[in-house]
Amino acid sequence: MTTNLTAAAGGDFLLGGDLRVNRLGFGAMRLPTGTFAGPARDPETGMAVLRRAVELGVNHIDTAGFYERGDVRAHELIREALSPYADDLVIATKVGPLRGPDGIPSGEATPDQLRGLVEEDLRRLGLDRLDLVYLRVGGLTPPGGEPIGERFEVLAGLREEGLIRHLGVSNVDAAQFAEARAIAPVTAVQNHFHVQHGADGGLLAQCAELGVAFVPYFPLGGGDRPLDRDRLAKVGARxxxxxxxxxxxxxxxxxxxMLAIPGTGSLDHLEENVAAAGLRLTEEDLAELTA
Known part of the structure; x- marks a missing residue:
């Protein structure tokens, strides 16, 4: 499916009540490298992908300070490619994970480290205020099992200071989501979710009831939950x-x-992803995919 549609074809969403974004956005994780341990990608290609994404109507970019490989870093690519930023461009980032010696973000920041991470993101992105900051909880493990209040309180304080506009949580369960909401408004939840991995359907329903954005990471499969492409191909053929x-x-x-943020380091894949904003699945399609 190739069209000349833009990201606007997928509709929009009012993030936090004041930031209108197209529901088809862009994730920056794969700009520096295909995997956390893979070789660095060409930064010029990464910047070309970012500029083309914006040309195609993407106005929600998801990044993180730990999205880097060697000297190729997502924050710096975004700043060099897109600054000065368009007024309607929303940049979301995540803090919490710390990279180990192997480059894998397996460590976790303590509460007293979070301010420094936020200030570093501001500097690297060239911003006075971050639109959306997620507290990313845990490493590559499933959500749940630890309190997040002390860390979320730090981000809530930075929001009160004006360094952050909106707050989100990532890789959380329902109890952690509730814990965060008791401290400060939560604008978005970012959890592992895709068509064949819907364990967080209850949390998604709660977000819909509350008007909170749900932003799945690995929307095209990843980690230990790859897509069954053959099953999807049957619907795609129609x-x-x-x-x-x-x-x-x-x-x-x-x-x-739902806000989708597929990531890629390829211009061709970017065009393909954005074109999906115009694809309308039938009731038959949806039933087949969720059977």
């Missing part, structure tokens, strides 16, 4: 669409609070 386009269209159809 629409002349790729399995990945079907997976993105399913996310956008799943809930009005």
């Amino acid at each position: 629409h002349q669409a790729t399995p990945e386009q079907v997976a993105l269209a399913w996310l956008l159809a799943a809930s009005p609070v």
Whole structure:
């Protein structure tokens, strides 16, 4: 499926009540490298991807300070490619994970380290205030099992100071989500979720009820939950669409609070992902994908 549609074809969402974003956004994780342990990618290509994403109507970019490989760093690519930023561009970042000697973000910041991480993100992105900051909890383990209040309180304080506009939480369960909301407003939840990994369906429903954005990471499969491409391809054949386009269209159809942020380091894949904003799955398609 290739069209000349832009990201606006997927509809929009009012993030935090004051930031209108197209629901098809862009994740910057794969700009520096294909995997955390993989070789660095060409930074010029990464900047070209970012500029083309904005040309295609993407106005929500998700990044993190630990998205880097060697000297190729997502924050710096974003700043060099897109600064001065368009007024409608929303940049979200995550703090919490710390990289180990192997480059894998396996460590976790303590409460007294979070201010420094936020200030570093401000400096590296060239911003006076961050639009959205997630507290990313845990490493690569499933969510739950630890309190997050002390750390979230630090970010809430930085929001009160004006360094952060909106707060989010990532890799959390329902109890941690409630713990955060008792401290300060939560604008977005970012958890592992895709068409074939819907364990957080209850949390998604709660977000929809509250008007909180749900922003799945690994929307096209990843970690220990890869996509079954053959199953998606059967639906895609009816629409002349790729399995990945079907997976993105399913996310956008799943809930009005869903914001998809597929990432890529390829211009061709970017065009393909954005075109998925215009794909409309039928009731038959949706039933087949969730059977």
